[in-house]
Amino acid sequence: MFQVVRSSSIPLGDQLVEKVTGLIQTGRLPEGSRLPSVRQLAQRAGVSTYTVTQAFERLSAKGLVQSRPGSGYFVARLRRVPVPARVELEASASFYSVLGFASGFLEQDKVIVPVGSGFLPAAWLQEAIPPSILSKLGRSGAAFESAKVKGDAGLRELLAERLRTASIPAAASDLIVTSGASHAFDLIVRALLSPGDAVLVNDPSFFVLHAQLRSHNLRLIPVPMLADGSDLEALENAAKLHRPRMFFTQSLLQNPTGSSSSAANCHEVLKIADRYDFLVTEDHMLSDLAGAGAITLAQIDELRRVIYVGSFTKLLGPGLRIGYIAAQSSLIAPIFKAKVLNLLSGSALCESVVREVLASGKYRRHIVHLRDRVAKARAVSAFQLRQVGLSIESTSSEGMFLWARIPPGMDPDRLVVAAQAQGILLAKGSLFSPTAQCQDYFRLNVAYAADPLLVSFLSEQFSAAA
């Protein structure tokens, strides 16, 4: 019954574990029955007592046997492990491709050229948070203070001041600090929308947002991006037809297209929002990379129906996860509640870091340098990539993303796989499209887009295809 095969390439311990598992699962060793002692089993199986002890330990860890000190090992009662029904329900392919990219990217260690990444290199950010800021916060005990629900009061004052400088009439009391921009979107959805509501999103736009909206059972209505902003005719038709509750958009340096909306486009978007009475959530994650003078929805609307979402994840510290929401009080109240119910409050330590960086003027100086560095990298990489055959429509000189089209006839999926084999992570355009368009496009991070490995890889691929 317990005999193992000494000549097998399978280790004796493994054989024993497998054997006993089989005996238990087929009921030949019933629940509660006593197993032979270690010594007996070692003799009967012809193995050492050490092997048997190890096997019993592993069977215990698997929950198949239980040791009762003093009386030996027994077959455990087999407990049916409940697996919730919703796991199956939501395992839709489209979600997992998005999740797969997100987690694949965030978990991935062996990427050499992360040109599909949404993050800038740590070296580009380091000047903004000198170690002395953390030492100071270590001494002042920021790790031991529990944060306010809305976020650090000093930080909110500084944020409100920054917004007012940009002609956005925000009050510190109508600001809520979040764990990054995606967290802000989730709280806004939970606070202000209901399952079945129609919401407008740009096509293309940030894919994690689409997954978030779908998970709340909202109906996503796409609004194409044109060179000067949202397609106004499509926006009006969608508003008329679907009566949406909210439009998620990004007027400055849109992710992934990199384009900024014109002032005229912003005005028209708000007129349509007024006419069809929907709210607008405007993503300002990358706005600080745009030069002064850019016009946004939040500025024109003055936070009446626009909800402002800012973040320090991309341009200051990805490891801090600090974002924020500014909106009129009647919208902030339910968002406050959603934050309490989600996680009570954020990290006082991380909030203090951002407060210190803002208060010291370091953020302002850092952004001036970063804007310059990003613009230079953008110019260099756009030039090189056009040389090898990518088509880059945007003529903007700002922002961290290039939206590039591969030559006609190329297979984008094969390109992704070939790139991966060389340690190059590419972000396919279709990932950003709620309607799975943009098949021939890729979003490229300018910090990595002039990498010689990428440039030579694309050059080879494109000339082989030509």
Add this chain to the structure above:
Amino acid sequence: MFQVVRSSSIPLGDQLVEKVTGLIQTGRLPEGSRLPSVRQLAQRAGVSTYTVTQAFERLSAKGLVQSRPGSGYFVARLRRVPVPARVELEASASFYSVLGFASGFLEQDKVIVPVGSGFLPAAWLQEAIPPSILSKLGRSGAAFESAKVKGDAGLRELLAERLRTASIPAAASDLIVTSGASHAFDLIVRALLSPGDAVLVNDPSFFVLHAQLRSHNLRLIPVPMLADGSDLEALENAAKLHRPRMFFTQSLLQNPTGSSSSAANCHEVLKIADRYDFLVTEDHMLSDLAGAGAITLAQIDELRRVIYVGSFTKLLGPGLRIGYIAAQSSLIAPIFKAKVLNLLSGSALCESVVREVLASGKYRRHIVHLRDRVAKARAVSAFQLRQVGLSIESTSSEGMFLWARIPPGMDPDRLVVAAQAQGILLAKGSLFSPTAQCQDYFRLNVAYAADPLLVSFLSEQFSAAA
């Protein structure tokens, strides 16, 4: 039309703002119409041009007037501000009493004796995170790394090791780091439960959890706490009647009663969970304050149907907001997804702080000291409070909460109000009861429960009533 009353105690500027607001709101100054110039208005109202300029600025900030550079001030187009329907829907009194306590407490600055607080004083925690840890992380650039979705790999290894030491067979890959325990509960609910599901909660238990469960439209079924754990008869009846999907409980140093479940009680709870096939979420937020040898559901069940929730908020660093979930893989997968959709990932900086504190052995030493300090404070405060007339049923010598009953006939609400007037924050027992029981009970934090201000306050109140 613009005349102000010079003799009034209301400042002239305020009068002017109010007057113009009234004229706009009643339509006497129609949308788009031009306001008198600053100079004209100053003359007509008989005030200085400075007062008029300030008033116009305030009217602009309120969105009532708009300045067009070069042509003066105009009445703004009044935009209807959409207020979402859900705000009204969920404004139930019970929720707001909970939210009011949570936010009132977390936002409150003028509390002198926060004996109703769930937090220990910062001074009791400080030894665990010396400033050198933050300096080190500042130099290594933890603020610039984006965290993995599951959380820092090194931290998860250390957490899994700690769990295995407590006989809980956890794998680092089946751990997810969260922003505190409340965040863990929210992710578990979002991942594994559906609206309308019945869930079991102890009566009393942590009130924020109740608000979280209600906000997801779950049916809360109360299971009374007895001296040795959950009321087993009530648990079995509730399971039979309501077919719950999950039981939220806390076997060690339960919040608020401070009591720990007996090993026998834990065994019976798991038998019932097996029989009626529901999952168990076990809160281990305070478990490290219990001496070795304590038995919990997670240990007996070995994470088959028990989901383990741990946290470093209470006993290490409230400002870090680091908690974690350990569960079997099939449950961790949907929780992972819920975390991505909620906020992508946590703070690499805060995760690194906890990793360093655990790896250096500082947490272990800190907990030994803290346990001792809490136990001493508990003994002293229990003695003093019994002297003044509070009845404290729990005989446990561990844990940070005393569950105390006021003398018969006292009005608990009046006690709360009287305490507040003296800067004493009390946490009423009924706050913790999903059925609004426990009217005569209070939860007292042992760190503040021997404060002379509290002791003399209670002594006066009780002797006045007697």
